Amino acid sequence: xxxxxxxxxxxxxxxxxxxxxxxxxxxxxxxxxxxxxxxxxxxxxxxxxxxxxxxxxxxxxxxxxxxxxxxxxxxxxxxxxxxxxxxxxxxxxxxxxxxxxxxxxxxxxxxxxxxxxxxxxxxxxxxxxxxxxxxxxxxxxxxxxxxxxxxxxxxxxxxxxxxxxxxxxxxxxxxxxxxxxxxxxxxxxxxxxxxxxxxxxxxxxxxxxxxxxxxxxxxxxxxxxxxxxxxxxxxxxxxxxxxxxxxxxxxxxxxxxx
Amino acid sequence: xxxxxxxxxxxxxxxxxxxxxxxxxxxxxxxxxxxxxxxxxxxxxxxxxxxxxxxxxxxxxxxxxxxxxxxxxxxxxxxxxxxxxxxxxxxxxxxxxxxxxxxxxxxxxxxxxxxxxxxxxxxxxxxxxxxxxxxxxxxxxxxxxxxxxxxxxxxxxxxxxxxxxxxxxxxxxxxxxxxxxxxxxxxxxxxxxxxxxxxxxxxxxxxxxxxxxxxxxxxxxxxxxxxxxxxxxxxxxxxxxxxxxxxxxxxxxxxxxxxxxxxxxxxxxxxxxxxxxxxxxxxxxxxxxxxxxxxxxxxxxxxxxxxxxxxxxxxxxxxxxxxxxx
Numbered sequence: 001x002x003x004x005x006x007x008x009x010x011x012x013x014x015x016x017x018x019x020x021x022x023x024x025x026x027x028x029x030x031x032x033x034x035x036x037x038x039x040x041x042x043x044x045x046x047x048x049x050x051x052x053x054x055x056x057x058x059x060x061x062x063x064x065x066x067x068x069x070x071x072x073x074x075x076x077x078x079x080x081x082x083x084x085x086x087x088x089x090x091x092x093x094x095x096x097x098x099x100x101x102x103x104x105x106x107x108x109x110x111x112x113x114x115x116x117x118x119x120x121x122x123x124x125x126x127x128x129x130x131x132x133x134x135x136x137x138x139x140x141x142x143x144x145x146x147x148x149x150x151x152x153x154x155x156x157x158x159x160x161x162x163x164x165x166x167x168x169x170x171x172x173x174x175x176x177x178x179x180x181x182x183x184x185x186x187x188x189x190x191x192x193x194x195x196x197x198x199x200x201x202x203x204x205x206x207x208x209x210x211x212x213x214x215x216x217x218x219x220x221x222x223x224x225x226x227x228x229x230x231x232x233x234x235x236x237x238x239x240x241x242x243x244x245x246x247x248x249x250x251x252x253x254x255x256x257x258x
Numbered sequence: 259x260x261x262x263x264x265x266x267x268x269x270x271x272x273x274x275x276x277x278x279x280x281x282x283x284x285x286x287x288x289x290x291x292x293x294x295x296x297x298x299x300x301x302x303x304x305x306x307x308x309x310x311x312x313x314x315x316x317x318x319x320x321x322x323x324x325x326x327x328x329x330x331x332x333x334x335x336x337x338x339x340x341x342x343x344x345x346x347x348x349x350x351x352x353x354x355x356x357x358x359x360x361x362x363x364x365x366x367x368x369x370x371x372x373x374x375x376x377x378x379x380x381x382x383x384x385x386x387x388x389x390x391x392x393x394x395x396x397x398x399x400x401x402x403x404x405x406x407x408x409x410x411x412x413x414x415x416x417x418x419x420x421x422x423x424x425x426x427x428x429x430x431x432x433x434x435x436x437x438x439x440x441x442x443x444x445x446x447x448x449x450x451x452x453x454x455x456x457x458x459x460x461x462x463x464x465x466x467x468x469x470x471x472x473x474x475x476x477x478x479x480x481x482x483x484x485x486x487x488x489x490x491x492x493x494x495x496x497x498x499x500x501x502x503x504x505x506x507x508x509x510x511x512x513x514x515x516x517x518x519x520x521x522x523x524x525x526x527x528x529x530x531x532x533x534x535x536x537x538x539x540x541x542x543x544x545x546x547x548x549x550x551x552x553x554x555x556x557x558x559x560x561x562x563x564x565x566x567x568x569x570x571x572x573x574x575x576x577x578x579x580x581x582x583x584x
Contacts (some may be wrong), residue, residue: 051471053467053470053471056467056470058375081472081473081474081475082473084470084471084472084473085472085473088469088471088472089472091464091467091468094462095462095464095465095467096468097465097468097469097482097483097486098465098487098488099486099487100486108469108472108482109472109473112472112478113473113474133470158468161472162471162472165472165473212350224529
């Protein structure tokens with residue numbers, strides 16, 4: 001179901017500013033990969049290149065290759081729209097559509113993929129909300145506005161919305177940074193469950209979180225102000241947090257800088 | 259709170275700063291309250307003046323004010339009614355709204371979401387400029403250019419769709435309700451487009467990105483995130499435009515044929531509105547005639563008020579889905 005992601009020689013720019021440089025990595029299916037590193041080092045930028053969301057910013061562009069199951073997402077004739085339908089995304093701040101009900105929010109992506117019968121949509125909404133561990137909390141008020149939920153519920157609603165279209169990969173850009181510890185735990189538990197169906201990539205500033213949930217960890221850093229961000233080291237999470245091969249990684253995870 | 263602090267010297271630091279703040283606070287509060295009261299007083303004075311002026315004329319009226327379809331207040335037995343005028347006002351304004359809103363929303367979407375930044379700036383400026391053209395210029399344009407020009411299309415509509423009452427009738431003319439409504443549509447387009455553009459630009463980036471990340475095309479982003487978010491604003495803009503169209507005077511006074519029928523035919527030589535009637539009749543009006551016109555102005559005022567209240571109701575109806583909470 002999930003597919004391997006191979007990135008090679010990827011650079012991303014904002015206008016003339018090079019934000020990330022020469023990033024190459026392989027991400028195996030059904031794993032959770034965490035991106036850690038100081039602010040402004042290009043983790044989120046890199047994440048957004050993986051579903052072609054980077055280029056929606058005026059002046060932004062990408063060079064290099066991202067292969068999903070061998071096919072280049074930046075190849076000629078590849079529509080960004082179809083890439084984004086295969087690679088879902090959850091944002092830092094929960095962003096349910098405020099004009100839609102809980103039900104409509106989850107069904108929003110399905111509507112884009114053509115007409116479906118009511119019962120089919122009902123079924124997918126239910127499985128998606130169950131998949132996001134939100135069903136029991138909202139099943140009696142599916143018609144209520146999504147914006148009326150708590151922050152943690154809203155974020156799980158956004159996860160349900162993302163998984164409803166059955167993507168191959170789920171990108172999560174600091175999904176818990178706006179949430180309280182209990183909601184954070186709920187989302188972390190959810191990630192562990194979702195791993196069986198999706199490949200998950202998460203950007204986080206919380207190193208305990210990276211250590212708890214991820215299989216692999218990539219450490220990003222930049223040489224200095226205005227320099228592009230790079231991947232310093234990528235390895236199994238257990239190794240990164242116990243025995244990193246790079247001094248910079250060790251300094252960062254032990255809190256000596258960043 | 260600060261009112262309990264009287265000492266200016268030797269008081270606590272907090273007390274001193276509080277009293278200093280309240281020195282600027284009090285005049286400002288009186289000034290703003292005064293401005294508010296003044297506004298209400300002016301409104302009340304206008305209302306009282308209108309009612310006082312209108313009553314003698316209404317007493318002298320031998321016809322029913324709300325039902326009569328003539329305007330003869332200067333006759334020895336004055337007979338005048340608002341029916342045809344009120345209908346013409348609302349009908350022509352609604353037609354204008356139906357034509358203007360889709361175009362205005364399209365222009366606003368183009369400026370806010372499709373046009374390259376530089377073009378968007380120029381276009382926004384042109385739209386604003388359109389709003390600055392005096393209404394008499396629109397009227398002259400309507401009567402000298404648009405009215406003759408509309409004869410052709412009107413005949414076409416009449417020939418092919420004449421079975422619909424809207425396009426029916428015996429004679430087709432350039433100076434018709436359709437022409438007047440078109441001019442009104444052009445006149446209210448800038449305000450609707452400008453407000454809609456502002457509303458569309460305020461759609462949070464996060465909502466648009468949410469739609470994009472689901473694999474939405476640009477049009478789908480607009481349908482999913484932009485239009486629903488902007489809906490209350492667009493409705494308010496449309497109602498503002500409707501108000502303007504109903505109150506518009508000189509442009510329609512030039513175009514309308516000043517008839518007194520209630521008719522849905524938009525191609526025939528007829529049409530009138532309250533404001534146009536006031537402009538056309540005020541010069542020749544006697545004492546009673548002036549009172550009658552003022553009474554019609556009161557009716558226009560009430561209609562505008564109702565329209566605004568209706569708009570507020572529509573906007574408030576789905577408030578919990580408005581996005582104000584997010």
